[in-house]
Amino acid sequence: MAAIDRVDDAPPLTIQEVSRLSGLSEPTLRYYERIGLIDAVDRDGSSGHRRYSPAAVETIEALACLRATGVSVRDMRAYLRHLDISDATRLRELFQCNADRAAEEIERMRVRTRYLQLKADLWSARERGDTAAERRAITEIGPITSEMRSW
Amino acid sequence: MAAIDRVDDAPPLTIQEVSRLSGLSEPTLRYYERIGLIDAVDRDGSSGHRRYSPAAVETIEALACLRATGVSVRDMRAYLRHLDISDATRLRELFQCNADRAAEEIERMRVRTRYLQLKADLWSARERGDTAAERRAITEIGPITSEMRSW
DNA sequence: TGCGGAACCTCAAGCGCTTCAGGTCAACCC
DNA sequence: GGGTTGACCTGAAGCGCTTGAGGTTCCGCA
Known part of the structure; x- marks a missing residue:
């Protein structure tokens, strides 16, 4: 599929770019990595600077939407976990409950x-x-x- | 004045009562005292438990309204300071700016x-x-x- | 090729609370 | 009079970030 190819081919992004894209601050991105909410981000070989893969960026954008709506870190973890096992009922409950709140x-x-x-x-x-x-x-x-x- | 007499005669309140009245949690009330946002609260002689005077309760209720509206601790301090010197312009600015936010x-x-x-x-x-x-x-x-x- | 500024790094501390652990005090019950 | 219950105490740690210090790396330009 063309869309998937585009994602796979896209270059990795710097922390600044991901910050602008997601609306999460740079310290927040480092923080999420430190607490294990997102996986350890790839590094540039020579400088050691973070380079975010398209897949990582996608996850972060979803988390940014959740955070902007006041979802807790605990619920964000739950979201990622249930996404993995594709648990529609749990995810519906999670979003409905947060929408009501x-x-x-x-x-x-x-x-x-x-x-x-x-x-x-x-x-x-x-x-x-x-x-x-x-x-x-x-x-x-x-x-x-x-x-x-x-x- | 009758209203003032009523306030002066009212008995001091426990932390639980002030918490229920103001909507601030008990830890928050202790915290505000610790950081000097409110003055040191009177204590019961034998137990050492906090006893809030009517005047203290009045201040706390005002702060609770501010906090509920998302005003920062820094601005709450400014509020109390300008109240003291009755600085109408500063207070109007403070509230207008927070209302817009x-x-x-x-x-x-x-x-x-x-x-x-x-x-x-x-x-x-x-x-x-x-x-x-x-x-x-x-x-x-x-x-x-x-x-x-x-x- | 060297230089200045921007971008990045880590580590530590601060903010505004909440939560927890461990203990005291007053009041009621049997 | 001992035991339980509940409200209260302090101090320390945790949460979800932000801010700041102090140091490296990248990059465009002279």
């Missing part, structure tokens, strides 16, 4: 953002000496803090 | 959640052997991963 987090973030905006408004009102706006902000903040408290 | 984060979270949901759908389709649904999920994931990559 992320959805809840968005709800919480929305309330938090509203809180911060009202606090900004409050101090803006105080700055301008606008006591009416100040009072309005204060009455709106109350129910939000109690909502945040119940998490 | 939080709003951006929500946008990113939305894309991430979509990604995870599609991955769950993908493996669900594979589980059922539904190759049509599988292909649909794959084509939808492509643009999302490239969107995530640009962060």
